[in-house]
Amino acid sequence: MFDTRANILLCGCGAVGTMAAVALERSGCAAVTAVLRSNFSVVEQKGFTIDSVDHGRLTGWHPSYIARSVENAMKHGPFQFIVIALKALPDIYSIPELIAPAVTPFESTIVLIQNGIGIEQPFINAFPRSTILSGVSMIGAHQLSSGVIRHDRSDILHLGPIYNASISREKEDELAALFSSLYTSGGASCLLTENITWMRWKKLVWNASFNSVCAMTGLDSGAIIDAGGVETIIRPVMDKINSIAKASGHTLPDGIQQLMIDSMPREMHFRPSMLVDVERGNPMEIEVIVGNPLRIAQELGCETPILRMIYEHLKLVQWRIRRAKTGSRLQK
Incomplete structure (x- = not known):
């Protein structure tokens, strides 16, 4: 054929x-x-x-x-x-x-x-x-x-x-x-x-934390580090993704959080995709990066207040982006 x-x-x-x-x-x-x-x-x-x-x-x-x-x-x-x-x-x-x-x-x-x-x-x-x-x-x-x-x-x-x-x-x-x-x-x-799902969880440790928080704050990865955001928000998000992955049957390597943090030295000043999307007025991948792990956590009975806060914040940003593109009021 x-x-x-x-x-x-x-x-x-x-x-x-x-x-x-x-x-x-x-x-x-x-x-x-x-x-x-x-x-x-x-x-x-x-x-x-x-x-x-x-x-x-x-x-x-x-x-x-x-x-x-x-x-x-x-x-x-x-x-x-x-x-x-x-x-x-x-x-x-x-x-x-x-x-x-x-x-x-x-x-x-x-x-x-x-x-x-x-x-x-x-x-x-x-x-x-x-x-x-x-x-x-x-x-x-x-x-x-x-x-x-x-x-x-x-x-x-x-x-x-x-x-x-x-x-x-x-x-x-x-x-x-x-x-x-x-x-x-x-x-x-x-x-x-x-086990490609295991690999997806591993990458999500970085994406759900740095990618999301950079989009929320407008700061690049280096600025997040300089501002002290690693210990206050980045690591807690990574910890939560790691625990959801484990609860779903995918145990990530010990120290995965520090490995991902070390992959982003402050001098890189990396601008991840979701931050670039916000800057360009384009929709972000919030559902697959934050929403889906949040829903999986709910099904497994895991408490996820920090992930819920990030998700709801990003949904508001997404609404603003979509409204700017359509030029009219959007319903929820």
């Missing part, structure tokens, strides 16, 4: 998605159709300009095909892999609805390269006859302007299947291995893991 080269649809061509497209294309064994939104015209005319720690300087680069929408991309289908690198914003839009026209049951494998915990369930519900591969990206990449990307920390993707009873585990493992091979052959790194 598919060509010799893996035919791949990629939705979400920001910095992370673009670097995924680069790795897949440079394998020589994949043809990527990238769905672009705000940067379509720039990329169509000039291609991407990329400074990459893995791939060097790329000028005028573009994937095999670009399209303005999933519907427009269908002329390049059918697709063996559908890679989702869009921000996970279930309170704003439904990605399963967006990609539904491109999903072929038992043939299209959905690859999620997104932040957060519990992101897979909407795709499992919408596509019960498709393999879902869940990916945790540890890349450092930033879109400086439309079509201009700085990639300054090597692309490492941790990947694992979310096993589906209607598909053999052997087939799903083979699909994960195939995607990993494509990604790694293109000059990045894709590491297969048997």
